[in-house]
Amino acid sequence: MTQDIRYGVIGCGMMGQEHLRNIALLDGAEVAAIYEPNAAMAAASHVLAPGAVLCDDLDALLSRDDLDCLLVASPNHLHVEQLDAVAARQPLPVLMEKPLYTAPQHAERIAALTRDYPAPIWVAMEYRYMPPIAAFLDRLDEATGGVRMLSIREHRFPFLPKIGHWNRFNRNTGGTLVEKCCHFFDLMRLCLRSDPVRVMASAGQEVNHLDELYDGERPDIWDSAYVIVEFASGARAMLELCMYAEGSRYQEELSATGPSGKIEAMVPGPGRFWPAHAGPAPVPQVVLSPRSPKGPQVLEIPVDAEILAAGDHNGATFYQHQRFLDVVRHGTSCEVTLADGDWSVRMGLAAQQSALTGQAVTL
Incomplete structure (x- = not known):
């Protein structure tokens, strides 16, 4: 054993x-x-x-x-x-x-x-390991013929309370576009298989935490953003973030388009936040929309109930640990490297800077 x-x-x-x-x-x-x-x-x-x-x-x-x-x-x-x-x-x-x-x-x-x-x-x-996003990634090239445009939308709940309120302040988090959105910048590089060259963003604190005060200090963490990223390959990606949209049916929606067609992934938010009066929680989906023959194909991507109940990330934490344990046991290569983590932060910091200055940031 x-x-x-x-x-x-x-x-x-x-x-x-x-x-x-x-x-x-x-x-x-x-x-x-x-x-x-x-x-x-x-x-x-x-x-x-x-x-x-x-x-x-x-x-x-x-x-x-x-x-x-x-x-x-x-x-x-x-x-x-x-x-x-x-x-x-x-x-x-x-x-x-x-x-x-x-x-x-x-x-x-x-x-x-x-x-x-x-x-x-x-x-x-x-997020790479959420089953609907994993299915999206598996079918990406076949469905699109090579991604030229990628859109990621997250409409979700506000930042949750944390010990010492550390996540209410940019100095502790790196800013929302680092803390929250590094996931999406990582997915952009993964989908487009290219590194970013320019980042443009508009973002701010519009609704959330405005009436909170901690030791006399008001939170400065942002709750909404648009970010456009241009890549060395010539492809483009866009992020839309809203953290006061917890009434949405799906929390994350990804759309990738290329010369052959479009593929989308729809990911529900945490099951514990789904309102009982609304009936059963939505099932994750992947939608394939070829240019020819036309006609969207909807694939449901259910997640094992026990795994789904173990966290707020649509089962991703479990599947990530499975792969990490393979690395520990067998010495296989990491799927998400320090270089990947570094790029995701660099993109987030560039987006923060762009939003603050109103200028595009070249990487």
């Missing part, structure tokens, strides 16, 4: 606990140790992973010799500092939550990790 892969988990707030629920569903994996400085979050995490040791600090976790890999799910602004500590003390395979970093000055440290870190680091771009 194969011995379980033993995780050490750094940070167990809302997203960290989603990881714990999904690890519990995996064959041959367990959480052995947790470092979570907030007492309430640590207690909740221990309920989800009762066999795990709660460590008093990061050093105590990194001093253990019984771990096979690490998961970092701490607040964004701690990621680079904690990765540096891991590299210095216990350079195990890492599943690193997004965004990889939050400020331009961190890029040099990521470059050093890319060069020197002796084990795999997988950046947690979960």
Whole structure:
């Protein structure tokens, strides 16, 4: 019988606990140790992973010799500092939550990790692994004949409350177009198989958090944006974000078009937010719309109920962990590299800058 892969988990707030629920569903994996400085979050995490040791600090976790890999799910602004500590003390395979970093000055440290870190680091771009988006990606080339235009729309709920309200402020998150939208910039590069050359954005804080005050400070996190990205290949992509549209039937809608036709993916939001009075929650879909013969084809992409209930990302966290465990067990290559994580942040930071200045940003 194969011995379980033993995780050490750094940070167990809302997203960290989603990881714990999904690890519990995996064959041959367990959480052995947790470092979570907030007492309430640590207690909740221990309920989800009762066999795990709660460590008093990061050093105590990194001093253990019984771990096979690490998961970092701490607040964004701690990621680079904690990765540096891991590299210095216990350079195990890492599943690193997004965004990889939050400020331009961190890029040099990521470059050093890319060069020197002796084990795999997988950046947690979960959206790639949502079943409807995975199906969209599998059929992308055949359906379009080569993507020339890509549109991504996310209409969703506002940022949820987090410990210490850290996600209400740009200095902690990197800004909405980094914190939230790095997922979509990653998908753009993945779909178009090209790197961005120019970013143009209009964004701001229009509705959410305007009446909130924390230690006398008002939140400055944005809630809406349009972003256009031009790629080296000549293809173009657009993002539309609205974080006060939780009444939508689908949360994410992707559309890719090329000379042969169009393909779309429709992804519902978290099931726990779907109103009971509206009947059953919508099923994810992929829609194929060839130019010839004309006629859309709708494919339903249901997600296993147990996996769906384990998190807010349409099953993606589970499927991501399955692939990460293959890397840990068999030494296969990471599907989402530090370079991918770096590009997604660079695009987000460029979009933030463009929106602030009113000028296009060249990458």
